[in-house]
Amino acid sequence: MAEQVWIAGVGMTKFARHTDRDVPHLAAEAVRDALADAGLERRDVQAAFFGSTTQGALQGQLMVGGQIALRGMGFERIPMFNVENACATGATALHLAVSQVRAGGVDIALAVGAEKMNVADRDRAMAVFNGAFDVSDPAALTAALTALGGAADDAHVGERSVFMDIYAAMARAHMRRFGTTQRQIAAVAAKNHRHSVHNDKAQHRKEFSVEDVLSARALSFPLTVPMCAPLTDGAAAVVVCGRDGLRRLAARGRSVRVLASVVGTGVAHPLEAWEQHIGRLLALRAYEQAGVGPEDVDVAELHDATAFGEIQQSELLGLCEPGAGGAAAEAGVTALGGRLPVNPSGGLESKGHPLGATGLAQVYELVCQLRAEAGVRQVPGARIAVAENGGGFYAGEEAVAAVTVLGA
Incomplete structure (x- = not known):
């Protein structure tokens, strides 16, 4: 029987033009708030799924974005996975965290999404959207839109x-x-x-x-x-847990079922x-x-x-x-x-x-x-x-x- 899953904590930054903050700083705020909301510590998290779509194109962080952002917060040893699924990246990170808990692999998992889209060169920011369709066949896009x-x-x-x-x-x-x-x-x-x-x-x-x-x-x-929608900087995080993880929560009554x-x-x-x-x-x-x-x-x-x-x-x-x-x-x-x-x-x-x-x-x-x-x-x-x-x-x-x- 599949494990039941609950959302134990949530956190997010203000969504805005954060000219003085980078992806790791935005992610850290959302994660700290989600853990505090759940009444959990960093050491309680057993797996993490980190979503970002533009970090490679706009900050040059082509790989291991999650490892850098989360290890910088003090997360160590746990498996970390980087997620990219266009604008559905955040929900996909959550889906993977839920699946990991539901399968019984871990009791508590973290899903994080973070972007820094407002950069000095606005044309670069707008250009990232050009990679979210089949770039090998641009004529197909034109044909589909005309149809x-x-x-x-x-x-x-x-x-x-x-x-x-x-x-x-x-x-x-x-x-x-x-x-x-x-x-x-x-x-x-x-x-x-x-x-x-x-x-x-x-x-x-x-x-x-x-x-x-x-x-x-x-x-x-x-x-x-x-x-x-405007170009936006910001981060959000969700902590999910199974039945054993739920027992660790002081405020179980605030958990929400997935x-x-x-x-x-x-x-x-x-x-x-x-x-x-x-x-x-x-x-x-x-x-x-x-x-x-x-x-x-x-x-x-x-x-x-x-x-x-x-x-x-x-x-x-x-x-x-x-x-x-x-x-x-x-x-x-x-x-x-x-x-x-x-x-x-x-x-x-x-x-x-x-x-x-x-x-x-x-x-x-x-x-x-x-x-x-x-x-x-x-x-x-x-x-x-x-x-x-x-x-x-x-x-x-x-x-x-x-x-x-x-x-x-």
């Missing part, structure tokens, strides 16, 4: 990463098929920026109206700047076959593993690298019907106080998106929610939470995705 969203003549609208073009093409496909509007996408962004005002760890804490979002600088249509943790890649399917999308397939696996359904979910953190991403994932995870995600946001269903709050943290658009830390930051928020420790952002009575974290691009969808289901 999804049609030809777009918007090269003149200003600097952006290639993933804003990718999300824009996905959004235009959704608009064409379901009638989703730019205003509905703006409603998601406005909602998430409103949530972020109450999150002192968010990079941006400014409220935007729907009209503010629509009138902001345009990127690839239908996206504007407030609909998109009901499901799945990571996967897609299957070959027509671009319009939404029911075969990687997010949908993984959600079904996660719900089966957790023994719950989307109707049981009380709060969600979804990968909104753009506001459209939240619409898409809310539908793929079954939190609303296909094509209904935009209308749900416009009607307030997914806002705090609504039937199913999504991204109460402010999401990636405003909280920030330090790639390797993002999935763990989602879990940080959901653990706070399930413990009823989220303050003004609290979803009353939250018992079941779901996170979706995806990244890269392949054949019309994310190259990798992860779905995590947690229970109080």
Whole structure:
């Protein structure tokens, strides 16, 4: 029988432009806070999984980033594993830590994600996104985006990463098929920026109206700047434990159950076959593993690298019907106080998106929610939470995705 797994502690830095801090310093803060939250010591950790996607490209730390960051904190002897899985890196590190504990290999494991994306040369930072699709066949990317969203003549609208073009093409496909509007996408962004005002760890804490979002600088249509995640520095960490590890905790009642943790890649399917999308397939696996359904979910953190991403994932995870995600946001269903709050943290658009830390930051928020420790952002009575974290691009969808289901 597989070992049950709990989250014992969480920690994260403020997400921001940390001009005076490097990856090891950011990671150390998140790890110290996660251990303190769990009531554990460094010596209690038996394995560590360290996620970072940009450290090699931006700091030249091409190898052993985790060993350097964590041994610098005093971690010794334990196995350490470096994880890279595009924007799903953080959730993947957590999945590996959970798997190690569930298999009975260790009692207590640590998942960490950290990035320093704001560097002096902004072009270098933007260029890292060009490595998250098949670089051996760039024509395939162009063909896929044209098939999804049609030809777009918007090269003149200003600097952006290639993933804003990718999300824009996905959004235009959704608009064409379901009638989703730019205003509905703006409603998601406005909602998430409103949530972020109450999150002192968010990079941006400014409220935007729907009209503010629509009138902001345009990127690839239908996206504007407030609909998109910024470049962010930061770190997050999660401590997971099995039953024996749980006995060591003084405050066992604050532990949160990991009901499901799945990571996967897609299957070959027509671009319009939404029911075969990687997010949908993984959600079904996660719900089966957790023994719950989307109707049981009380709060969600979804990968909104753009506001459209939240619409898409809310539908793929079954939190609303296909094509209904935009209308749900416009009607307030997914806002705090609504039937199913999504991204109460402010999401990636405003909280920030330090790639390797993002999935763990989602879990940080959901653990706070399930413990009823989220303050003004609290979803009353939250018992079941779901996170979706995806990244890269392949054949019309994310190259990798992860779905995590947690229970109080």
